[in-house]
Amino acid sequence: MLPAAGEIVWAVGSLWMSSTLLHNWPDPHGYWRDNDALAYALLAAVYLPLVLRRRHPLAVMASTGLWVGTYFTLGYYHVVAACGMATALYTVASLCPRKVSLRCAAATLAVLLWGTRLAEPGVGGMSAAFVTVATVVCWVAGDGSRRLRELTRQLRLEQEEKARRAVTEERIKIARELHDVIAHHVSVISVQTGLAGYVFSSDPPTARRALGTIGDSAREALAEMRRMLVVLREDPGRGTAGQAEPDAGEANASGASGLGRLDELVRRVGEAGVPVDVRITGTAYELPPGIDLCAYRVVQEALTNVIKHAPDARTTVRVHYAADEVRVRVKDDGSRRARPRPPAAGRPAGQGLIGMRERTTIYPGTVTAEPASGGGFEVSLRVPVPRAGGGA
Structure with a gap:
C-alpha cells in the first residue's frame, strides 16, 4: 500500500521549505559551510524518508538521526535540518512504547546538541536550551497522543464488553422467564393429561375436569407469554404524551404475576392432585x-x-x-x-x-x-x- 497523501505532502513540503531557507539564509560572516549539492542531497535524505514514518518509525528515526548528524558534522547551516529530527521523534513517541521513545528522545537531544556548536557566537547557550525544550515538547506531545489512542481503544473495548454482557444478561433473563412461565404449566398439563387418559372411560366427569384444567393451564401459559413479550418489547424511551390508552385486553396482558394471584396458582396445583x-x-x-x-x-x-x-x-x-x-x-x-438428588460437585x-x-x-x-x-x-x-x- 502506498503512503498516505498527507505523509507525502508533509515530507515534500518540509524538504522544499528547508531547501528554500538554506538557499536564502544570509551568511556574511562565514559561520557555516557553503551550500553545495551535497547539502541539498543530505536534506533530501533527512526529509523524504518521512513518508514512511508511521509504518517504520524506528527505521526512519535511525535514518534521520544518521543523516542529520552527518549534516551537522559537515558544518552546514544547522537549523534547517532540526525539523526532520523533531518530526521523527514525535512519530516514535506516538507509536512506540515509552521505554523505546525515551531512548530515542535522548539520542535526538544528543544529535541536536551536537548541531548547536554551529550556532552564531554568543547564542550557543540559548540554542542548547531551545533544542532541549523542543525535544521535551515533541516527546511529550507524541507520548500524549499514544496514551490518548490507547485510552480510546480501551474505552471502545470496555463498551463492546458491556454490550456483550448486556446481551448475555438479557438472554439469561429471557431464559429465566421462559422457564418460569412454561415449566409450571407444562407440569400441570402433563399430570392432568395422564389422569385424563387413565380415567377417560371409567370416570368421564374426572376426565372432563382434567381436560378443563389442561385448557386453563394452556390459556394461562399463553397469557404469561404475552405478558413477558410485552415487557421485552417495551421501549423505555417512548413517552406517554399523545398516546391512546390501552384497551382492557392489553392492560390485562401487561399486568405481571404476583402474590395477589396466589389463590389461582394454588387452585391449579390442587387440580393437578x-x-x-x-x-x-x-x-x-x-x-x-x-x-x-x-x-x-x-x-x-x-x-x-x-x-x-x-x-x-x-x-x-x-x-x-x-x-x-x-x-x-x-x-x-x-x-x-x-x-x-442435590446437584453433585461440578454439576450445575x-x-x-x-x-x-x-x-x-x-x-x-x-x-x-x-x-x-x-x-x-x-x-x-x-x-x-x-x-x-x-x-x-
Missing part, C-alpha cells in the same frame, strides 16, 4: 412489582417441583408480611416418590433453582432449598421491602 394449604400472616400490603413477581415465581417454582417429584405430598405455603420484609416458605410433608443445579437465586439476588434477598428437618423438602425466601417511613 397436590393439595396445598396457604396461610398468610402479618398485615398484607402492596409489594413493589419486582419483589411481588419474585415471591410469586419462587412459590410457583417450588410447587412445580412438588408436582414433578412428589405428587402425593401435602404442601404448605406460608407468606408473612413483616414491617420491612416479606418471607415465603413452601414445604411438603415428605411423601415423595422421586426425590431429586436445575434451571428452576438457578432462576430463584438470580431473582432473589437482584433485590437483594436470600433463598434456600433444602431437605426439611422433619422430612420432606422446604424452599424459603426472604426479601427486604423498602417502604416509605419504614427506615428501609
Whole structure:
C-alpha cells in the first residue's frame, strides 16, 4: 500500500521549505559551510524518508538521526535540518512504547546538541536550551497522543464488553422467564393429561375436569407469554404524551404475576392432585412489582417441583408480611416418590433453582432449598421491602 497523501505532502513540503531557507539564509560572516549539492542531497535524505514514518518509525528515526548528524558534522547551516529530527521523534513517541521513545528522545537531544556548536557566537547557550525544550515538547506531545489512542481503544473495548454482557444478561433473563412461565404449566398439563387418559372411560366427569384444567393451564401459559413479550418489547424511551390508552385486553396482558394471584396458582396445583394449604400472616400490603413477581415465581417454582417429584405430598405455603420484609416458605410433608438428588460437585443445579437465586439476588434477598428437618423438602425466601417511613 502506498503512503498516505498527507505523509507525502508533509515530507515534500518540509524538504522544499528547508531547501528554500538554506538557499536564502544570509551568511556574511562565514559561520557555516557553503551550500553545495551535497547539502541539498543530505536534506533530501533527512526529509523524504518521512513518508514512511508511521509504518517504520524506528527505521526512519535511525535514518534521520544518521543523516542529520552527518549534516551537522559537515558544518552546514544547522537549523534547517532540526525539523526532520523533531518530526521523527514525535512519530516514535506516538507509536512506540515509552521505554523505546525515551531512548530515542535522548539520542535526538544528543544529535541536536551536537548541531548547536554551529550556532552564531554568543547564542550557543540559548540554542542548547531551545533544542532541549523542543525535544521535551515533541516527546511529550507524541507520548500524549499514544496514551490518548490507547485510552480510546480501551474505552471502545470496555463498551463492546458491556454490550456483550448486556446481551448475555438479557438472554439469561429471557431464559429465566421462559422457564418460569412454561415449566409450571407444562407440569400441570402433563399430570392432568395422564389422569385424563387413565380415567377417560371409567370416570368421564374426572376426565372432563382434567381436560378443563389442561385448557386453563394452556390459556394461562399463553397469557404469561404475552405478558413477558410485552415487557421485552417495551421501549423505555417512548413517552406517554399523545398516546391512546390501552384497551382492557392489553392492560390485562401487561399486568405481571404476583402474590395477589396466589389463590389461582394454588387452585391449579390442587387440580393437578397436590393439595396445598396457604396461610398468610402479618398485615398484607402492596409489594413493589419486582419483589411481588419474585415471591410469586419462587412459590410457583417450588410447587412445580412438588408436582414433578412428589405428587402425593401435602404442601404448605406460608407468606408473612413483616414491617420491612416479606418471607415465603413452601414445604411438603415428605411423601415423595422421586426425590431429586442435590446437584453433585461440578454439576450445575436445575434451571428452576438457578432462576430463584438470580431473582432473589437482584433485590437483594436470600433463598434456600433444602431437605426439611422433619422430612420432606422446604424452599424459603426472604426479601427486604423498602417502604416509605419504614427506615428501609
